[in-house]
Amino acid sequence: MKAFIRNTLIATVFIILGGVIAVQVGVVDTGSDPSDGLSGMVTVKGSVAARDLGLSKADVKRINRAVGSHKNMFTKVNVFLDAREDKDPSEPTTILVMAMVLETDGNCEVRSWSRKVSRDKLISQMEVYMKKAAREYEEFKKFPDVQQNFKCLYI
Incomplete structure (x- = not known):
């Protein structure tokens, strides 16, 4: 027994x-929702949550790769999303309003202007903006006297 x-x-x-x-x-x-796998550096705010976007595992990997490639420059990536229409935000043709705020380890943050983007172009627009913001912020850092006067860079 x-x-x-x-x-x-x-x-x-x-x-x-x-x-x-x-x-x-x-x-x-x-x-579980693939958006659960987003980097801890990424925060999605606004009327559209990350889980509402229907992110695929490939989408999450692309976002995390873009964030990871700039982790030495940006400490936090805040994505603000609002639905432009009364449609499902995960539908490819749904128009969203996106803005991003990239926090740095210094006393400055890099902000985007709000822009309309369809859901199917959202991830690529985020990638493009992060690259552009990194280039511009790198250029900005070359002028320490200018840095003293600005707390926010709009791109």
Whole structure:
């Protein structure tokens, strides 16, 4: 009887361990939203949340890669999104209003002007803006006397 209980306990432990490993590796879909995988540096604010966008795993990877490539320059990426229409924000043709604020480790932040962008172009626009903002901020840092007078750069 003791052997049966011990074997049952061991089998139960292995089944639970196998389930945990399957979820971690991605064999089993937990139903979690891919936007849960966004870098901790990214915050989405406004009337449209990240989960409303229907981000694919590829979208999340692109955003995280763009943020990661500028992590030495920007410490936080705030994305402000509002729906322009009364449509589902995850639909490719839905028009969103996007603005970004890129915080730096200095006393300055880089802000974008609000712009209309369709949902299917949102990720590429974020990537383009981060590259442009990084170039402009790098140029701005070359002039320390100018830095003293500005707390915000609009691009």
